[in-house]
Amino acid sequence: MKELEKISAQLIRDLCSCRDCRDEISGQRMRSVMDLSPELLVLDVAATSSGFRFTLNDKHEVELQRDTIEEILEGFSDINWRSEASKVLWDRDHAPRTVFHWSDIQEDSHDLYQLLDQLLVYGFALVENLPVRDRAVIDLIHRFGYERVTNYGDIFDVRVENNPNNLAFTNLAIAPHTDNPYRDPVPTIQALHCLESSVTGGNSGLVDGFRAAHLLREENPDAFDILSNSLFNFEYRNPTTYLSASAPIIKVDVTGEIIEVRWNDRSMQAPISEIQVDIVYDALRSFAILVNDARNCHTFKLNTGDCVIFDNTRTLHARTAFDSGGKRHLQGAYADLDSAISKHAILEEMLEA
Ligand SMILES: [Fe+2]
Ligand SMILES: [Zn+2]
The missing domain is CATH 3.30.2020.30 (NE0471 N-terminal domain-like)
Structure with missing residues:
Protein backbone atom coordinates (compact mmCIF):
# COMPACT_ATOMS: atom_id res chain seq x y z
CA MET A 1 0.00 0.00 0.00
CA GLY A 75 7.71 2.05 -15.57
CA PHE A 76 6.37 -0.27 -18.26
CA SER A 77 6.36 0.90 -21.88
CA ASP A 78 5.16 -0.91 -25.01
CA ILE A 79 7.77 -2.38 -27.36
CA ASN A 80 8.80 0.14 -30.02
CA TRP A 81 9.08 -1.83 -33.25
CA ARG A 82 10.84 1.08 -34.97
CA SER A 83 13.75 1.13 -32.53
CA GLU A 84 17.02 -0.80 -32.61
CA ALA A 85 16.09 -1.96 -29.09
CA SER A 86 13.53 -4.36 -30.63
CA LYS A 87 15.86 -5.70 -33.34
CA VAL A 88 18.36 -8.50 -33.80
CA LEU A 89 21.24 -7.10 -35.86
CA TRP A 90 22.93 -9.29 -38.47
CA ASP A 91 25.80 -9.47 -40.92
CA ARG A 92 26.40 -11.76 -43.93
CA ASP A 93 26.96 -14.80 -41.73
CA HIS A 94 24.04 -14.19 -39.37
CA ALA A 95 21.19 -13.15 -41.69
CA PRO A 96 18.19 -15.48 -41.27
CA ARG A 97 17.91 -18.13 -44.03
CA THR A 98 14.25 -19.05 -43.42
CA VAL A 99 12.15 -19.25 -46.58
CA PHE A 100 8.39 -18.78 -46.26
CA HIS A 101 5.93 -20.41 -48.67
CA TRP A 102 3.08 -18.44 -50.18
CA SER A 103 0.64 -21.32 -49.66
CA ASP A 104 1.30 -21.15 -45.88
CA ILE A 105 0.74 -17.42 -45.52
CA GLN A 106 -2.37 -17.02 -47.64
CA GLU A 107 -4.48 -17.09 -44.51
CA ASP A 108 -4.08 -15.87 -40.92
CA SER A 109 -1.68 -18.46 -39.62
CA HIS A 110 1.37 -19.15 -37.54
CA ASP A 111 3.46 -18.83 -40.73
CA LEU A 112 2.12 -15.36 -41.48
CA TYR A 113 2.91 -14.38 -37.89
CA GLN A 114 6.45 -15.79 -38.24
CA LEU A 115 6.97 -13.88 -41.49
CA LEU A 116 5.86 -10.57 -39.93
CA ASP A 117 7.94 -11.31 -36.84
CA GLN A 118 11.06 -11.85 -38.96
CA LEU A 119 10.27 -8.66 -40.92
CA LEU A 120 10.04 -6.68 -37.65
CA VAL A 121 12.96 -8.29 -35.83
CA TYR A 122 15.42 -8.88 -38.72
CA GLY A 123 14.12 -6.36 -41.27
CA PHE A 124 13.35 -8.74 -44.14
CA ALA A 125 11.70 -12.00 -45.16
CA LEU A 126 11.79 -14.15 -48.29
CA VAL A 127 8.65 -15.79 -49.69
CA GLU A 128 8.75 -18.39 -52.44
CA ASN A 129 6.11 -19.66 -54.84
CA LEU A 130 4.23 -16.39 -55.07
CA PRO A 131 2.26 -16.93 -58.32
CA VAL A 132 4.14 -15.64 -61.35
CA ARG A 133 1.59 -13.15 -62.56
CA ASP A 134 1.06 -9.43 -62.73
CA ARG A 135 0.18 -7.77 -59.37
CA ALA A 136 0.71 -10.90 -57.22
CA VAL A 137 2.97 -8.71 -55.05
CA ILE A 138 -0.15 -6.79 -54.02
CA ASP A 139 -1.75 -10.06 -52.83
CA LEU A 140 1.22 -10.55 -50.50
CA ILE A 141 0.92 -7.00 -49.14
CA HIS A 142 -2.81 -7.47 -48.59
CA ARG A 143 -2.04 -10.31 -46.16
CA PHE A 144 -1.13 -7.64 -43.60
CA GLY A 145 -1.89 -4.20 -44.97
CA TYR A 146 -2.20 -1.85 -47.90
CA GLU A 147 -0.09 -0.81 -50.84
CA ARG A 148 1.31 2.73 -50.80
CA VAL A 149 0.60 4.43 -54.11
CA THR A 150 3.30 6.82 -55.34
CA ASN A 151 4.10 8.61 -58.59
CA TYR A 152 5.48 5.23 -59.74
CA GLY A 153 1.96 3.78 -59.40
CA ASP A 154 0.65 1.15 -56.98
CA ILE A 155 3.15 -1.30 -58.48
CA PHE A 156 6.34 -0.65 -60.42
CA ASP A 157 8.29 -2.82 -62.83
CA VAL A 158 12.04 -3.14 -62.45
CA ARG A 159 13.48 -4.23 -65.79
CA VAL A 160 15.79 -2.84 -68.44
CA GLU A 161 14.11 0.09 -70.19
CA ASN A 162 15.07 2.39 -73.04
CA ASN A 163 15.69 5.95 -71.71
CA PRO A 164 15.29 4.87 -68.06
CA ASN A 165 14.26 7.60 -65.57
CA ASN A 166 16.00 5.66 -62.80
CA LEU A 167 19.24 3.66 -62.81
CA ALA A 168 17.26 0.75 -61.35
CA PHE A 169 15.81 0.28 -64.85
CA THR A 170 19.22 -0.54 -66.41
CA ASN A 171 21.51 -3.56 -66.10
CA LEU A 172 24.05 -1.63 -64.00
CA ALA A 173 25.01 -2.66 -60.46
CA ILE A 174 23.07 -0.77 -57.77
CA ALA A 175 24.83 -0.19 -54.45
CA PRO A 176 23.00 -0.78 -51.14
CA HIS A 177 20.33 1.88 -50.63
CA THR A 178 16.93 2.64 -49.17
CA ASP A 179 14.18 3.59 -51.61
CA ASN A 180 12.51 6.96 -52.04
CA PRO A 181 14.53 8.93 -49.46
CA TYR A 182 13.24 12.03 -51.27
CA ARG A 183 9.74 11.29 -49.97
CA ASP A 184 8.31 12.45 -46.64
CA PRO A 185 7.25 10.10 -45.15
CA VAL A 186 9.27 7.41 -46.94
CA PRO A 187 7.49 4.13 -47.77
CA THR A 188 8.45 1.99 -44.79
CA ILE A 189 8.06 -1.42 -46.47
CA GLN A 190 9.06 -2.59 -49.93
CA ALA A 191 8.30 -5.91 -51.63
CA LEU A 192 10.06 -7.10 -54.79
CA HIS A 193 8.60 -10.07 -56.67
CA CYS A 194 10.63 -11.85 -59.36
CA LEU A 195 8.51 -12.52 -62.46
CA GLU A 196 11.39 -13.48 -64.74
CA SER A 197 15.04 -14.23 -64.26
CA SER A 198 17.22 -15.69 -66.99
CA VAL A 199 20.28 -13.48 -66.68
CA THR A 200 23.80 -14.14 -65.49
CA GLY A 201 24.45 -11.86 -62.52
CA GLY A 202 21.73 -9.63 -61.11
CA ASN A 203 22.09 -11.10 -57.61
CA SER A 204 20.23 -9.40 -54.78
CA GLY A 205 21.91 -8.11 -51.64
CA LEU A 206 20.54 -6.93 -48.30
CA VAL A 207 22.43 -4.98 -45.66
CA ASP A 208 21.32 -4.31 -42.08
CA GLY A 209 21.45 -0.50 -41.98
CA PHE A 210 20.86 -0.46 -38.21
CA ARG A 211 23.92 -2.64 -37.73
CA ALA A 212 25.99 -0.39 -40.01
CA ALA A 213 24.85 2.62 -37.96
CA HIS A 214 25.55 0.74 -34.72
CA LEU A 215 29.10 -0.09 -35.92
CA LEU A 216 29.67 3.53 -36.93
CA ARG A 217 28.63 4.69 -33.45
CA GLU A 218 31.19 2.29 -31.91
CA GLU A 219 34.04 2.92 -34.35
CA ASN A 220 33.58 6.60 -35.14
CA PRO A 221 31.20 8.37 -32.75
CA ASP A 222 31.98 11.79 -34.27
CA ALA A 223 30.85 10.58 -37.69
CA PHE A 224 27.72 9.09 -36.11
CA ASP A 225 26.97 12.48 -34.51
CA ILE A 226 27.30 14.26 -37.85
CA LEU A 227 25.06 11.80 -39.71
CA SER A 228 22.42 11.80 -36.98
CA ASN A 229 22.43 15.54 -36.22
CA SER A 230 22.62 17.09 -39.70
CA LEU A 231 19.97 17.35 -42.38
CA PHE A 232 20.79 15.90 -45.79
CA ASN A 233 18.74 16.69 -48.83
CA PHE A 234 17.39 14.04 -51.21
CA GLU A 235 15.76 14.84 -54.52
CA TYR A 236 13.96 13.21 -57.42
CA ARG A 237 12.98 15.09 -60.57
CA ASN A 238 11.37 14.29 -63.84
CA PRO A 239 9.20 16.50 -66.08
CA THR A 240 6.08 15.94 -63.91
CA THR A 241 7.52 15.29 -60.44
CA TYR A 242 9.81 17.22 -58.11
CA LEU A 243 10.20 15.45 -54.78
CA SER A 244 12.56 16.73 -52.11
CA ALA A 245 13.06 15.81 -48.46
CA SER A 246 15.59 16.72 -45.78
CA ALA A 247 16.45 14.26 -43.06
CA PRO A 248 19.39 12.89 -41.10
CA ILE A 249 21.09 9.81 -42.62
CA ILE A 250 20.68 8.09 -39.26
CA LYS A 251 17.64 9.07 -37.22
CA VAL A 252 17.70 8.50 -33.46
CA ASP A 253 14.84 8.88 -30.98
CA VAL A 254 14.80 10.86 -27.72
CA THR A 255 16.55 8.00 -25.91
CA GLY A 256 19.36 7.91 -28.50
CA GLU A 257 18.22 4.61 -30.09
CA ILE A 258 18.56 4.27 -33.87
CA ILE A 259 15.11 4.31 -35.50
CA GLU A 260 15.72 4.98 -39.19
CA VAL A 261 18.40 4.90 -41.88
CA ARG A 262 18.10 6.83 -45.14
CA TRP A 263 20.84 6.16 -47.66
CA ASN A 264 20.87 6.51 -51.43
CA ASP A 265 23.88 7.62 -53.51
CA ARG A 266 21.67 8.32 -56.51
CA SER A 267 19.40 10.90 -54.94
CA MET A 268 21.40 12.44 -52.09
CA GLN A 269 22.35 16.03 -52.93
CA ALA A 270 25.82 17.45 -52.34
CA PRO A 271 25.97 18.95 -48.80
CA ILE A 272 26.45 22.50 -50.12
CA SER A 273 25.16 24.26 -47.00
CA GLU A 274 27.63 22.57 -44.63
CA ILE A 275 30.43 24.90 -43.55
CA GLN A 276 32.81 22.11 -42.50
CA VAL A 277 31.97 20.10 -45.57
CA ASP A 278 35.17 18.00 -45.60
CA ILE A 279 34.31 16.63 -42.14
CA VAL A 280 30.84 15.78 -43.44
CA TYR A 281 32.37 13.94 -46.40
CA ASP A 282 34.62 12.01 -43.99
CA ALA A 283 31.54 10.96 -42.00
CA LEU A 284 29.62 9.96 -45.13
CA ARG A 285 32.60 7.96 -46.38
CA SER A 286 32.95 6.13 -43.04
CA PHE A 287 29.31 5.07 -43.21
CA ALA A 288 29.55 4.18 -46.93
CA ILE A 289 32.49 1.85 -46.21
CA LEU A 290 30.38 -0.07 -43.65
CA VAL A 291 27.31 -0.15 -45.90
CA ASN A 292 29.32 -1.47 -48.87
CA ASP A 293 31.45 -3.99 -46.92
CA ALA A 294 30.73 -7.41 -48.46
CA ARG A 295 30.90 -8.98 -44.97
CA ASN A 296 27.76 -7.05 -44.08
CA CYS A 297 25.79 -8.05 -47.20
CA HIS A 298 23.46 -11.05 -47.34
CA THR A 299 23.58 -12.05 -51.03
CA PHE A 300 21.17 -14.36 -52.80
CA LYS A 301 19.55 -14.92 -56.17
CA LEU A 302 15.86 -14.07 -56.54
CA ASN A 303 14.41 -16.86 -58.64
CA THR A 304 11.17 -16.69 -60.57
CA GLY A 305 8.30 -16.66 -58.05
CA ASP A 306 10.43 -15.43 -55.14
CA CYS A 307 9.42 -12.27 -53.34
CA VAL A 308 11.59 -10.42 -50.85
CA ILE A 309 9.89 -8.04 -48.43
CA PHE A 310 11.88 -5.65 -46.26
CA ASP A 311 11.80 -2.71 -43.87
CA ASN A 312 12.80 0.24 -46.05
CA THR A 313 13.73 2.33 -43.00
CA ARG A 314 16.39 -0.19 -41.96
CA THR A 315 17.34 -2.78 -44.57
CA LEU A 316 19.29 -1.52 -47.57
CA HIS A 317 18.94 -3.43 -50.83
CA ALA A 318 21.36 -3.82 -53.71
CA ARG A 319 21.88 -5.80 -56.87
CA THR A 320 24.90 -6.81 -58.91
CA ALA A 321 25.22 -5.97 -62.61
CA PHE A 322 23.83 -8.47 -65.08
CA ASP A 323 24.42 -9.32 -68.73
CA SER A 324 22.04 -7.87 -71.26
CA GLY A 325 21.45 -11.26 -72.93
CA GLY A 326 18.65 -12.74 -70.78
CA LYS A 327 15.67 -11.15 -69.09
CA ARG A 328 15.19 -9.94 -65.54
CA HIS A 329 11.84 -8.58 -64.44
CA LEU A 330 10.91 -7.70 -60.87
CA GLN A 331 7.62 -6.18 -59.86
CA GLY A 332 7.66 -4.07 -56.74
CA ALA A 333 5.25 -2.31 -54.42
CA TYR A 334 5.48 -0.23 -51.28
CA ALA A 335 3.53 -0.63 -48.06
CA ASP A 336 3.88 0.53 -44.48
CA LEU A 337 5.13 -0.87 -41.21
CA ASP A 338 2.20 0.34 -39.10
CA SER A 339 -0.20 -2.21 -40.60
CA ALA A 340 2.44 -4.97 -40.41
CA ILE A 341 2.94 -4.17 -36.71
CA SER A 342 -0.84 -4.18 -36.20
CA LYS A 343 -1.32 -7.55 -37.94
CA HIS A 344 1.60 -8.99 -35.95
CA ALA A 345 -0.06 -7.89 -32.69
CA ILE A 346 -3.48 -9.23 -33.66
CA LEU A 347 -2.03 -12.58 -34.79
CA GLU A 348 -0.01 -12.81 -31.57
CA GLU A 349 -3.23 -12.41 -29.52
CA MET A 350 -5.06 -14.88 -31.76
CA LEU A 351 -2.32 -17.52 -31.51
CA GLU A 352 -1.97 -17.11 -27.73
CA ALA A 353 -5.73 -17.62 -27.24
FE1 LIG B 1 15.66 0.30 -54.82
ZN1 LIG C 1 -14.31 8.11 -14.31
Missing part, protein backbone atom coordinates in the same frame (compact mmCIF):
# COMPACT_ATOMS: atom_id res chain seq x y z
CA LYS A 2 2.90 2.34 0.76
CA GLU A 3 4.01 1.97 -2.90
CA LEU A 4 0.62 3.27 -4.08
CA GLU A 5 1.30 6.67 -2.50
CA LYS A 6 4.01 7.24 -5.12
CA ILE A 7 1.42 7.25 -7.92
CA SER A 8 0.26 10.67 -9.09
CA ALA A 9 -3.40 11.50 -8.37
CA GLN A 10 -3.64 13.09 -11.82
CA LEU A 11 -2.38 9.86 -13.42
CA ILE A 12 -4.91 7.79 -11.44
CA ARG A 13 -7.70 10.18 -12.48
CA ASP A 14 -6.54 10.03 -16.12
CA LEU A 15 -6.62 6.21 -16.12
CA CYS A 16 -10.26 6.07 -14.99
CA SER A 17 -12.25 3.85 -17.36
CA CYS A 18 -15.74 4.56 -16.03
CA ARG A 19 -18.53 5.51 -18.47
CA ASP A 20 -18.04 9.23 -17.83
CA CYS A 21 -14.36 9.05 -18.64
CA ARG A 22 -14.01 6.51 -21.49
CA ASP A 23 -16.34 5.55 -24.31
CA GLU A 24 -17.55 2.03 -23.59
CA ILE A 25 -17.21 0.78 -27.17
CA SER A 26 -14.08 2.47 -28.52
CA GLY A 27 -12.30 2.90 -25.19
CA GLN A 28 -11.41 6.42 -26.29
CA ARG A 29 -10.93 9.13 -23.67
CA MET A 30 -13.85 11.56 -23.38
CA ARG A 31 -12.01 14.16 -21.33
CA SER A 32 -9.14 16.50 -22.03
CA VAL A 33 -5.99 17.17 -20.02
CA MET A 34 -7.60 20.53 -19.16
CA ASP A 35 -10.12 18.59 -17.03
CA LEU A 36 -7.29 17.30 -14.84
CA SER A 37 -6.58 19.52 -11.86
CA PRO A 38 -3.09 19.88 -10.39
CA GLU A 39 -4.92 20.12 -7.02
CA LEU A 40 -6.09 16.48 -7.22
CA LEU A 41 -5.38 14.34 -4.17
CA VAL A 42 -6.03 10.72 -3.26
CA LEU A 43 -8.18 10.67 -0.07
CA ASP A 44 -8.58 6.93 0.31
CA VAL A 45 -7.42 3.61 -1.18
CA ALA A 46 -9.30 0.33 -0.76
CA ALA A 47 -8.40 -3.11 -2.06
CA THR A 48 -10.91 -4.75 -4.44
CA SER A 49 -11.00 -8.32 -5.77
CA SER A 50 -8.99 -7.34 -8.89
CA GLY A 51 -7.02 -4.30 -7.80
CA PHE A 52 -7.63 -1.03 -5.95
CA ARG A 53 -10.29 1.67 -5.67
CA PHE A 54 -8.99 5.24 -5.23
CA THR A 55 -11.24 7.99 -3.86
CA LEU A 56 -10.12 11.42 -5.03
CA ASN A 57 -10.84 14.89 -3.65
CA ASP A 58 -13.00 15.67 -6.72
CA LYS A 59 -15.38 12.95 -5.37
CA HIS A 60 -14.53 10.63 -8.25
CA GLU A 61 -13.80 6.96 -7.57
CA VAL A 62 -11.28 5.28 -9.84
CA GLU A 63 -10.82 1.51 -10.02
CA LEU A 64 -7.51 0.24 -11.36
CA GLN A 65 -6.58 -3.38 -12.07
CA ARG A 66 -3.55 -4.93 -10.37
CA ASP A 67 -1.80 -5.28 -13.80
CA THR A 68 -2.14 -1.55 -14.43
CA ILE A 69 -0.69 -0.72 -11.00
CA GLU A 70 2.27 -3.03 -11.66
CA GLU A 71 2.91 -1.43 -15.06
CA ILE A 72 2.93 2.05 -13.46
CA LEU A 73 5.27 1.04 -10.65
CA GLU A 74 7.65 -0.77 -13.00
